[in-house]
Amino acid sequence: MVTHQVDFEPIGRRHTCPKGTTLLEAARQAGVGIVSICGGRGTCGHCRVRILDGLAPSPTEADGKVFSPEELAAGYRLACQVEVLSELRVHVPPTSLTTPQRIQVEGRELAVPLQPAVRSYKVELPPRALQDLRPEVTRLRDALATQYGLKRLTVDSRLLPRILLRLQEWDGAANVVVRDGELVDLLPEGRLPLGLAVDLGTTKIAAHLVDLTTGETLEARGAMNPQIAYGEDVIARIAHAMEGEEQAEELRQAAVGAVNDLAGELVALVGRARQEIAEAVVVGNTAMHHLFLGLPVRQLGLAPYLAAVIDPLDLKARDVGLEIAPGGYVHLLPNIAGFVGADHVAMLLSTGIYRAEETVVGLDIGTNTEVVLRTGGRLFACSTASGPAFEGAHIRDGMRAAPGAIERLRITDTHVEYQTIGDAPPVGLCGSGILDAVAQLLEAGVLDEKGSMREHSRVRRGKSGPEFVLVAQGEGGDGREVVITRADVGEIQLAKGAMRAGINVLLDEAGLSPEDVDKIVIAGAFGTYVDVGSAVTVGMVPPLPLSRFVQVGNAAAIGAKLALISTEQRALAEEIARQVEYIELTNDPRFVGEFTQAMFLR
Numbered sequence: 001m002v003t004h005q006v007d008f009e010p011i012g013r014r015h016t017c018p019k020g021t022t023l024l025e026a027a028r029q030a031g032v033g034i035v036s037i038c039g040g041r042g043t044c045g046h047c048r049v050r051i052l053d054g055l056a057p058s059p060t061e062a063d064g065k066v067f068s069p070e071e072l073a074a075g076y077r078l079a080c081q082v083e084v085l086s087e088l089r090v091h092v093p094p095t096s097l098t099t100p101q102r103i104q105v106e107g108r109e110l111a112v113p114l115q116p117a118v119r120s121y122k123v124e125l126p127p128r129a130l131q132d133l134r135p136e137v138t139r140l141r142d143a144l145a146t147q148y149g150l151k152r153l154t155v156d157s158r159l160l161p162r163i164l165l166r167l168q169e170w171d172g173a174a175n176v177v178v179r180d181g182e183l184v185d186l187l188p189e190g191r192l193p194l195g196l197a198v199d200l201g202t203t204k205i206a207a208h209l210v211d212l213t214t215g216e217t218l219e220a221r222g223a224m225n226p227q228i229a230y231g232e233d234v235i236a237r238i239a240h241a242m243e244g245e246e247q248a249e250e251l252r253q254a255a256v257g258a259v260n261d262l263a264g265e266l267v268a269l270v271g272r273a274r275q276e277i278a279e280a281v282v283v284g285n286t287a288m289h290h291l292f293l294g295l296p297v298r299q300l301g302l303a304p305y306l307a308a309v310i311d312p313l314d315l316k317a318r319d320v321g322l323e324i325a326p327g328g329y330v331h332l333l334p335n336i337a338g339f340v341g342a343d344h345v346a347m348l349l350s351t352g353i354y355r356a357e358e359t360v361v362g363l364d365i366g367t368n369t370e371v372v373l374r375t376g377g378r379l380f381a382c383s384t385a386s387g388p389a390f391e392g393a394h395i396r397d398g399m400r401a402a403p404g405a406i407e408r409l410r411i412t413d414t415h416v417e418y419q420t421i422g423d424a425p426p427v428g429l430c431g432s433g434i435l436d437a438v439a440q441l442l443e444a445g446v447l448d449e450k451g452s453m454r455e456h457s458r459v460r461r462g463k464s465g466p467e468f469v470l471v472a473q474g475e476g477g478d479g480r481e482v483v484i485t486r487a488d489v490g491e492i493q494l495a496k497g498a499m500r501a502g503i504n505v506l507l508d509e510a511g512l513s514p515e516d517v518d519k520i521v522i523a524g525a526f527g528t529y530v531d532v533g534s535a536v537t538v539g540m541v542p543p544l545p546l547s548r549f550v551q552v553g554n555a556a557a558i559g560a561k562l563a564l565i566s567t568e569q570r571a572l573a574e575e576i577a578r579q580v581e582y583i584e585l586t587n588d589p590r591f592v593g594e595f596t597q598a599m600f601l602r
């Protein structure tokens with residue numbers, strides 16, 4: 001039997017399959033989950049891949065319906081249409097991946113020269129001579145001065161008492177971690193310092209554990225933000241914090257505790273200890289930033305929505321409760337204004353939008369969506385409260401992106417085809433599934449522009465009005481049914497209306513119309529997996545050719561990582577934050593009009 005090897009990138013999975021196997025089947029055999037809601041019949045158009053090396057077969061009719069001639073020439077194909085006839089190297093974009101693989105492709109990496117704030121130096125103290133009465137810390141400082149020219153080093157007060165014991169335990173051999181003339185950590189010989197980059201989102205927290213000597217991400221993980229228990233959006237959390245110091249402290253501890261837990265989980269995965277993390281960078285919107293640091297938020301909740309701090313901060317990690325190296329620091333990137341915070345700066349940094357020559361709109365979709373417009377050398381930004389609907393909240397059968405969540409959906413006449421995460425029996429709808437459902441119902445004529453549901457064999461009257469049965473009783477996991485209600489559609493109208501209105505106000509500010517936009521960059525966990533076609537159908541984004549959209553993953557987390565491994569990037573972040581012209585939408589009369597219009601589905 002003739003076999004061929006297929007490399008799936010950027011997942012890095014390699015698989016050998018018999019000649020003639022479809023690429024979709026080869027991916028399945030390799031454990032690479034490719035979205036295939038039509039089951040490989042070539043009708044859903046979701047299993048898009050790009051052949052980088054090897055024999056790309058002639059496009060089929062199905063390929064021709066999905067890709068432009070330029071895309072076909074560039075090697076784009078539907079995985080279900082490709083027979084493996086040679087060794088292949090294939091790129092699988094995040095939008096074609098089912099969730100279990102998504103963690104591995106969290107954002108587009110950008111190569112920057114390594115220039116971390118901390119550096120480690122290998123030291124071996126010679127055995128103590130009888131007449132040498134210098135304390136261990138002095139011997140260590142003298143050795144660093146002689147070997148590396150590091151003079152007048154200060155020593156962190158928490159590290160000071162540990163130096164004697166550690167050096168005795170390790171026979172005088174250690175890696176000394178220095179930051180800006182200060183000794184912040186001591187590691188056993190052969191252990192190099194780690195860094196932690198955190199995107200503290202309103203709903204989710206993402207963290208990367210990074211080797212600070214190579215810049216490589218060792219592990220990345222996400223967790224829910226436990227502050228959710230105190231309110232789903234930033235306004236509810238600010239209200240809770242305003243109840244009193246105790247309540248504000250509850251919120252601070254919830255966030256800090258979650259970051260400590262994530263850091264613990266990450267270091268355990270690579271067999272290291274939390275104390276080996278020498279530096280952390282945390283980004284979040286202004287409210288998350290302030291709640292994490294225990295800064296006052298009252299003024300953020302009231303017009304004119306003033307931040308307490310916008311400058312970048314370098315703080316002792318222990319002072320904010322982060323349990324990393326004894327003398328380790330946490331760096332917080334600058335905020336911009338209002339709710340547009342350090343996470344947006346991080347997103348601008350990692351996507352390169354700040355230096356784009358063409359007209360670019362950037363959307364960082366979350367419970368709060370930040371919108372940026374780059375045009376004519378200027379940067380405009382605003383923040384819209386898009387709410388947690390795309391996280392599955394406030395939706396009757398909504399759920400997080402977990403096994404069993406419908407993530408892709410197609411409706412033809414009375415038939416509903418769907419793809420669930422992990423191919424598990426359907427139990428609910430995650431964000432991309434909800435958006436697909438609304439777009440498909442609109443295209444099928446079941447919804448009108450106002451979001452009202454028309455008669456259909458699958459529409460019935462539920463407790464709170466009409467609802468469309470996507471998965472009938474007995475068909476779903478645990479026999480559950482999955483429906484989308486009129487009220488759910490209303491939640492999506494609010495969320496997408498807020499985003500679109502934000503885009504339109506920025507375009508108006510710059511004197512542009514949607515057709516002037518050359519590129520739309522969509523970031524954020526939901527933004528990565530959303531079907532752009534569905535987003536266009538419901539009017540969440542302007543109706544531009546799909547080739548103008550780019551989905552970049554968790555760009556804020558990648559920006560935090562860039563700031564972690566490069567002080568130059570930190571300086572650049574500060575420059576970018578100063579360049580941004582912030583538009584406060586709450587008091588902007590244009591926003592109300594745009595929002596009312598953008599609530600329509602079209």
Ligand code: FES
Nearest residue numbers: 036040042045080
């Ligand atoms: S699985 Fe290939 S088009 Fe649907």
